Amino acid sequence: MRVDIDGISKSYTDPAGNPLHVVGGLTASIEQGEFVCIIGPSGCGKSTLLGMLGGLLPPDEGAIRFSGTRTATGEMTSIVWQDHALIPWRSIIDNVAFGLELRGMGRRERKEIAQSHLETMGIGAFANARPQQLSGGMRQRAGIARALASDPEVLLMDEPFAAVDAQTRTLLQEELLAVWERHRKTVVFITHGIEEALLLADRVLVLSGRPTHVVEDLRVPFPRPRTADIAQTPEFGELKQHLWERLRDATRAAEWAEVEGAGS
Amino acid sequence: MSVSTSTSTVVEYTPDRRAQRGPGRVFQALSSPWGSLVPVVVLLALWQLGSVVGWIDKTFFPPPVDCFTALVNLITHGDLLVNIGITIQRVLFGFALGVVPAVVVGITMGLLPWARVVVDPIISILYPIPAVALLPLLLVIFGTGSTPIVVLAGIISFFPTAVNSMAGVLQNDRRLTQMARNLGSSRGQLLGKVVLPGALPSIFAGIRLSAGLALLGVIAGEFLAGSDGIGSLTWQYWQVYQITNMYATLAVIAAMGFTLTTVTLRIQRRYFNWTEGNS
Ligand SMILES: Nc1ncnc2c1ncn2[C@@H]1O[C@H](COP(=O)(O)OP(=O)(O)OP(=O)(O)O)[C@@H](O)[C@H]1O
Ligand SMILES: [Mg+2]
Numbered sequence: 001m002r003v004d005i006d007g008i009s010k011s012y013t014d015p016a017g018n019p020l021h022v023v024g025g026l027t028a029s030i031e032q033g034e035f036v037c038i039i040g041p042s043g044c045g046k047s048t049l050l051g052m053l054g055g056l057l058p059p060d061e062g063a064i065r066f067s068g069t070r071t072a073t074g075e076m077t078s079i080v081w082q083d084h085a086l087i088p089w090r091s092i093i094d095n096v097a098f099g100l101e102l103r104g105m106g107r108r109e110r111k112e113i114a115q116s117h118l119e120t121m122g123i124g125a126f127a128n129a130r131p132q133q134l135s136g137g138m139r140q141r142a143g144i145a146r147a148l149a150s151d152p153e154v155l156l157m158d159e160p161f162a163a164v165d166a167q168t169r170t171l172l173q174e175e176l177l178a179v180w181e182r183h184r185k186t187v188v189f190i191t192h193g194i195e196e197a198l199l200l201a202d203r204v205l206v207l208s209g210r211p212t213h214v215v216e217d218l219r220v221p222f223p224r225p226r227t228a229d230i231a232q233t234p235e236f237g238e239l240k241q242h243l244w245e246r247l248r249d250a251t252r253a254a255e256w257a258e259v260e261g262a263g264s
Numbered sequence: 265m266s267v268s269t270s271t272s273t274v275v276e277y278t279p280d281r282r283a284q285r286g287p288g289r290v291f292q293a294l295s296s297p298w299g300s301l302v303p304v305v306v307l308l309a310l311w312q313l314g315s316v317v318g319w320i321d322k323t324f325f326p327p328p329v330d331c332f333t334a335l336v337n338l339i340t341h342g343d344l345l346v347n348i349g350i351t352i353q354r355v356l357f358g359f360a361l362g363v364v365p366a367v368v369v370g371i372t373m374g375l376l377p378w379a380r381v382v383v384d385p386i387i388s389i390l391y392p393i394p395a396v397a398l399l400p401l402l403l404v405i406f407g408t409g410s411t412p413i414v415v416l417a418g419i420i421s422f423f424p425t426a427v428n429s430m431a432g433v434l435q436n437d438r439r440l441t442q443m444a445r446n447l448g449s450s451r452g453q454l455l456g457k458v459v460l461p462g463a464l465p466s467i468f469a470g471i472r473l474s475a476g477l478a479l480l481g482v483i484a485g486e487f488l489a490g491s492d493g494i495g496s497l498t499w500q501y502w503q504v505y506q507i508t509n510m511y512a513t514l515a516v517i518a519a520m521g522f523t524l525t526t527v528t529l530r531i532q533r534r535y536f537n538w539t540e541g542n543s
Contacts, residue, residue, distance in 0.1 A: 051442075054446045055445075055446065056442055056445060056446060074448075075446070075447060075448045077446065078446065078447065079442075079443070079446045081439065081443065083439060085439045085440055085442070085443040087440060087458070087461075088538045089461055089462075089538045098444075098447060098457075099447035099448065101457075102444070102447055102448050102449050102450075102453055102457075103448065130538060132538065146447075150447055150448075
């Protein structure tokens with residue numbers, strides 16, 4: 001599925017009753033099967049953008065369009081949440097099968113599908129465990145397995161590896177890439193990590209502070225399949241430096257806006 | 265600024281033998297299920313001793329052994345069992361009468377802001393009234409017999425379950441509802457698979473409180489207005505000064521309360537263990 005984000009805006013009302021303009025006329029296009037990473041200053045509206053892509057809240061203005069031939073059986077999108085959002089009273093396999101259960105798929109069939117996704121993510125042995133019994137990395141594997149099991153057109157990931165330790169994160173990144181090489185689903189992946197973005201993405205979008213819009217659209221030239229080794233190349237270093245400068249400018253501007261906003 | 269002359273210092277952390285040994289034998293024995301009876305038995309033994317030797321007034325604190333004999337006597341020769349049955353029946357009816365509507369009302373209030381706005385003030389006004397104060401009114405309405413007692417227990421046990429059911433629904437985890445909506449959940453599925461199961465521990469906590477209160481309501485009602493039932497026996501034995509018999513009925517009430525607490529705690533541990541250490 002191709003995703004066209006066409007000038008969307010979104011405002012919230014803060015507790016004091018003042019409008020908070022979060023997304024300001026953001027326009028971007030994501031090709032069928034493309035892996036796009038999004039980075040931006042803290043609190044700029046990345047999760048809000050993802051929520052709109054996931055159909056959880058409508059934009060105030062503009063439109064989000066999904067177009068192309070449907071290749072998947074599930075909902076248009078599935079979200080992988082930073083805090084995994086696993087249901088604590090369900091076993092891991094019942095969590096992973098949740099989307100299929102909502103669709104009315106029979107018990108045997110959905111368990112089979114869920115189990116195969118658990119195997120893919122390397123946690124097949126924990127099918128009957130409860131989420132609380134798993135480490136952070138394993139829970140996130142289960143979160144990814146759930147999103148994949150429901151077979152969406154577009155996978156939306158909100159800083160999925162932010163809460164795990166560095167070694168686990170590297171492993172999860174490589175596993176995600178391996179899985180993606182096979183499915184080639186369209187992916188929108190939010191991250192705070194520039195290196196993570198360069199390792200994973202076909203394209204990196206840098207967002208501005210609030211009201212957020214795209215300030216940089218960078219094509220990542222590294223061939224696939226990729227491994228973490230590309231981080232050693234000089235080209236990687238240059239791109240990293242470049243993205244860091246853009247992100248720094250955006251963050252500075254956001255902080256200045258904050259100070260001025262508070263001063264007035 | 266002072267410059268200290270440097271002396272060589274060694275700080276050493278060594279194993280804590282006491283902590284390694286863990287809790288002592290006696291502590292472990294006491295915290296086992298049967299061990300928890302030991303303090304009770306010791307207390308009864310001291311009471312027995314004090315009562316027999318004469319440290320405490322035998323008239324008000326007869327020896328526990330005498331009370332136990334009275335209990336056995338009442339069971340074998342009296343109508344204690346019949347009265348126990350009557351009381352249990354009232355507790356169950358009163359409990360059901362209070363808790364079933366409470367769950368429905370509480371969940372509805374949690375789900376519908378309109379219901380909350382209308383019903384919440386009413387509950388806030390009624391809740392603090394000691395329900396026992398309603399007994400005269402209930403006697404006027406329902407006459408004598410079991411009905412006013414059962415209704416009293418129902419009223420008392422309504423509130424904790426209603427309030428906890430509402431809170432359980434309101435405190436539903438927003439992340440989970442968003443997750444379910446993203447995966448295509450209908451409103452009914454959201455309710456049945458996410459919101460209500462998530463509210464169950466809170467609902468059950470309310471039900472536990474209500475169960476205890478239903479017992480309390482029945483005993484209080486029998487005290488004041490009953491012609492039968494355990495609470496009424498306690499009162500009657502007190503009036504005719506059969507103190508050992510009175511203690512025997514108190515022991516039965518204590519046993520009922522203990523059973524109720526233990527059983528409901530077991531259910532909670534068994535079915536709602538996911539609330540512990542949940543993240
Ligand atoms: N439901 C809401 N009501 C009011 N304000 C909100 C709401 N959700 C988010 N906000 C505010 O909107 C802004 C953007 O939030 P959002 O979570 O989209 O940012 P983010 O870029 O994902 O932040 P982070 O880097 O912390 O993940 C923040 O200032 C946040 O406080
Ligand atoms: Mg966010």
